[in-house]
Amino acid sequence: MARTRLYRDGVLEAEDFPPEKTSDYLRDEGLTVWLDFGSPTEADLALVADELGLHELAVEDALQSRQRPKLDEYDTHSYLTAYSVTLERDSLQLTKAELGVFITERAIVTVRPGDRFDIDAVVRRWDALAHLAKNGVGFLVHGLIDYVVDSQFDVIESLDEHVEQLEELIFEEGPARRGMLRRALALRRSLGVLRHVSVPMREVVSTLVRRADAPMTPYFQDIYDHVLRVTEWTDSLRDLIATFRETQLSLQSNRLNLIMxxxxxxxxxxxxxxxxxxxxxxxxxxxxxxxxxxxxxxxxxxxxxxxxxxxxxxxxxxx
Missing domain, CATH: 1.10.287 (Helix Hairpins)
Structure with a gap:
């Protein structure tokens, strides 16, 4: 089922109206529309494409998951792909949630393959920043990207805590050393996944900063700062994990020499x-x-x- 919202001059006016009425609402230049589809069919996107005049390549990308984070420009709209992430604390496995966004002048359409992306958290963020709703599409896009980048920032903070725990284990002997190697490999794998979804976001957010209206520019600039911190932090932790492995091998070699x-x-x-x-x-x-x-x-x-x-x-x- 589609989820919809209608804003008039920055005020939420209607929710859960039929997507077929989108083009009718957009005739009023004071309205901004949001449509959301979870696991949409071709028929769903065909309907939206007719209502908003979406490019066929963008629709094709929305139907095919596992796109890289990007912002594609078309004549009448843009298509954005981004990933929120969550970390399973015991296994240290990183889970990605893909989001596709069609961005037009006065409407956005979010497409979520599966149900991993927490769109309710985005809605709560929009409601918390309702004073920015008068900025229309910029306000909606900001809430989406802000949630995505914040999820990545939360994960990198959690990974940093686990890396600090490894620092305390590296000089211990016995079974803890074998567990440390397993955790180090899991951390490195998760950091690699996080890097793949966060590094391209620098270009995406940089483009959004240049395109943003003046009132929204500081907010997008703040997101861009978080993106830079995530990517730099990720690279730093990856290098640190590699150093841990080298240190562990050096300690093993020194211990063997001492025993001999x-x-x-x-x-x-x-x-x-x-x-x-x-x-x-x-x-x-x-x-x-x-x-x-x-x-x-x-x-x-x-x-x-x-x-x-x-x-x-x-x-x-x-x-």
């Missing part, structure tokens, strides 16, 4: 009594053979040489 150094040192210490007991184990006469003092001499030699090697290795931090 200690094993080698202990092997050298153990080699002394092995060599001496092996010498005295020969079945031939030697100094002290069969005498008590021979046993004590071999024991003292083992203790002196082994203890000397232990102290030497300990001083050099080999043990």
């Amino acid at each position: 150094k200690k094993v080698t040192g202990w092997a050298a210490v153990i080699a002394v009594p092995t060599a001496i007991t092996g010498y005295y184990g020969q079945n031939i006469p030697f100094p002290g053979f069969g005498q008590p003092w021979g046993f004590w001499m071999s024991t003292a030699t083992i203790l002196l040489i082994g203890g000397g090697l232990y102290l030497l290795f300990k001083r050099r931090d080999w043990l």
Whole structure:
């Protein structure tokens, strides 16, 4: 079912009227119209295209999901594609919600493949900023883009918190290290998805800033600032995740070297009594053979040489 709204000179006048009446309402130059379609059929968009004179390529893009974020210009209207995002806190999986928007001089049409995009949140944002409604289509587009960018900003803030938690885990040993690698890979994957939907928004919002009427320009400029922060923050966190992995590999290498150094040192210490007991184990006469003092001499030699090697290795931090 279509959802509709009608504004007259910045005041909400009607809701949920039939989309077929759109062209009739637009004959009145004081009216601004919003139409929303969730998972529209070809017939739905064909009706809107006839009412508003939409370009066939824009209609085709609206029917085909997974478009990249963009703003296409046509003779009588523009077509905007954007994505809001949400983050599942346990799995750190990022979910995208696509939105297509036809923008004409006094009407916008939103198209939502599926039901992931929270259009109710956008409506609440419009109602909260009702004092801007007199700016017509600019006001409606601002509410949509502001919600999209804010969702991306909220997600990057949440991802930053998870990255900070990784910083605390990186020097821990045991099972936590294996879990850290899994979380780091999930974070990097989510950051990659977020980058794909946020970076193109810089060009989209920049175009909207240039096209905005003077009263709405500061508001679009504020959105553009948020877009820049999201993209820069995303790149920074991606680099930090890569640094974590390099640090983890470096720590593993250092730990392995430390273990090998200690094993080698202990092997050298153990080699002394092995060599001496092996010498005295020969079945031939030697100094002290069969005498008590021979046993004590071999024991003292083992203790002196082994203890000397232990102290030497300990001083050099080999043990």
